[in-house]
Every structure is written in structure tokens, then in C-alpha cells.
């Protein structure tokens with residue numbers, strides 16, 4: 541149904557190919573996830589299937605047509621068999637839900653009678669009955685994506701391409717959209733979806749094609765997302781540094797009060813301490829494990845005051861000595 545034969549794609553003005561000698565075949569009715577880090581070539585694959593781009597080398601064959609030999613004049617007819625949805629929905633803002641979907645049929649010259657029948661049917665399929673007269677801005681993100689899916693399906697395409705279809709949606713809405721795509725696939729439509737959603741890929745256990753720097757590095761029948769190290773994530777060091785600085789600030793406050801009472805404390809320079817903490821955090825290997833309490837907070841040269849007596853212990857969480865391992869700083 542879709543075949544990439546040794547496909548290389550070089551965009552004008554770039555040195556590294558976006559796709560390099562990629563080979564795979566998708567059978568009718570399959571659900572295929574395209575995964576890989578940003579820039580690995582997922583969208584380029586979808587653009588080639590849609591004939592929005594052409595390969596620099598190799599062949600792309602879709603629905604039995606070699607897209608190299610497909611004339612520009614025939615591309616709109618070819619695309620009627622390929623539905624596509626994108627992260628940003630791409631709806632016509634001044635047209636209602638019904639008009640957005642009907643528009644696709646109007647440009648292909650469908651009869652009025654067919655449009656009147658097909659549009660409500662496909663809107664019901666995606667769960668949008670009753671919302672026909674709404675404008676896109678009167679819909680939630682999930683509903684807008686459903687309109688885009690309805691529009692992609694109204695021609696009853698054999699293939700549905702989805703480029704990060706849940707990328708702009710909250711987790712709950714994303715699950716609804718994934719369930720809808722799975723249902724469409726169960727109805728016989730071949731689905732090829734580029735995604736960064738590791739959770740969905742892991743749960744659905746469908747075919748996974750993984751790209752890395754334009755090379756196909758995995759093609760697994762029932763796969764998971766695999767290596768998530770390429771996904772953006774918060775650096776734990778920053779959290780640890782923030783917690784340590786909060787602890788240092790607290791200790792400084794104790795020092796100041798102790799100094800006020802006893803006059804016996806060496807002043808601690810917060811900037812020096814922060815710099816030391818930053819250097820320590822940078823030197824420490826990144827880890828997902830719960831951060832160790834900063835050792836800096838324990839080596840501050842405070843002359844043993846009776847902290848409890850200062851009335852600050854409870855406020856700083858120092859009263860119970862058994863709770864030393866508690867993280868300092870924001871906890872949620």
C-alpha cells in the first residue's frame with residue numbers, strides 16, 4: 541500500500557539528508573507509528589507519501605502509483621485517497637464545522653445530495669453531531685481536531701496520515717483522539733502517525749518505525765516508543781540547585797538570628813554558596829533518582845547555637861532530627 545524503496549531526501553540548501561536510504565513497506569489496514577527525535581525525518585516521510593515532496597533518490601509507491609511518475613495535474617486526484625491531519629488542525633476559521641468538511645467535497649465536484657448525506661455521517665462518526673453550525677473558535681482543541689479528522693475522512697480515503705495529531709491537546713483529549721484513530725483503523729483505514737507521545741506508542745503496541753537523523757533504525761511489528769532520551773525533559777539538576785539554594789537561604793536566616801543573639805557566627809556569603817552549588821550540580825551525573833539533600837547545607841560553619849531555642853526550628857523543618865532527608869524546597 542505504501543512502499544519506500546531506498547528513499548533519500550535532500551532539501552535545497554541543506555548538507556545532511558533529511559532521509560537517507562529509507563526502505564519500508566506498509567500493508568493495507570496497518571497502524572504504523574513513526575517515532576524519533578525532532579528533526580529525525582518523520583514529517584518528511586509523511587510529506588513524501590502525500591506527494592507534497594518528492595524523493596531526491598529512490599522511489600515512493602503509494603496505492604500502486606509510483607509518485608515519481610505522477611504528474612502535477614493528477615496530484616489532487618491522488619490525494620483524495622489520502623487523508624491527512626496535523627498538529628495545528630488547519631481549519632478554515634470563517635467556515636462552520638459543516639462547511640469545513642463540506643468544502644473538501646465541493647472542491648472535488650461532489651454533488652449537493654452526496655454532500656448533504658456524507659457530511660453529517662462523518663461528523664457523527666467523529667462524535668460531533670449537534671456541532672455542525674459552530675465556528676472553529678467556538679470549539680475546544682479536541683473538537684477542532686475531530687473536525688480535521690472528519691474532513692480527512694469524508695472522501696473515505698484508504699490511508700490516513702497524522703502528523704503529531706495530539707501535539708496541541710491535553711492528555712485526556714489526546715486519549716480520545718487516539719481512540720478515534722484506532723477506531724478508524726479498525727474500520728479498515730491504514731493509519732500512519734508521526735508522534736512523540738511515548739505513552740500511546742507503548743500502550744497500543746502497534747508497528748513502530750523509528751528514525752534517527754534520517755536513517756531508519758528500527759521497524760518493529762509490535763513495538764514501544766523505545767529510547768525516550770531524545771525527548772525534552774526538565775533537568776533534575778535545576779531542581780536540586782533550587783532546593784539547595786532554598787536550604788542555604790534558610791540557614792542564612794538562622795545564622796543572622798544566631799549572630800544577633802550570640803555575635804559568634806561567621807557570615808556566610810550566599811553568592812559563593814550558590815556558585816559552589818551550581819558547580820557541584822554541573823559536575824554531578826544527571827539522574828532521575830530523588831535528589832540527595834545538598835551537603836552544602838550541612839557544612840555551613842554555624843557555631844552550635846540552640847536552634848530550637850531560637851523559635852525557628854519548626855519554621856525551617858529542623859525540629860525533628862529524624863526528618864533530615866526531607867527535600868527542601870517546592871514539593872509539588
Ligand SMILES: Nc1ncnc2c1ncn2[C@@H]1O[C@H](COP(=O)(O)OP(=O)(O)OP(=O)(O)O)[C@@H](O)[C@H]1O
Pocket residue numbers: 551552554557558576577578579580581582583584585734
Ligand atoms: N522544507 C525544508 N527545507 C529544508 N530543510 C527541511 C525542510 N523540511 C524539513 N527539513 C529538515 O529536514 C530534517 C527532518 O525534518 P522533519 O520535519 O522531517 O523531522 P521530524 O522528525 O518530523 O521533526 P519534528 O518531530 O520536529 O516535527 C530536519 O533537519 C529539518 O530541518
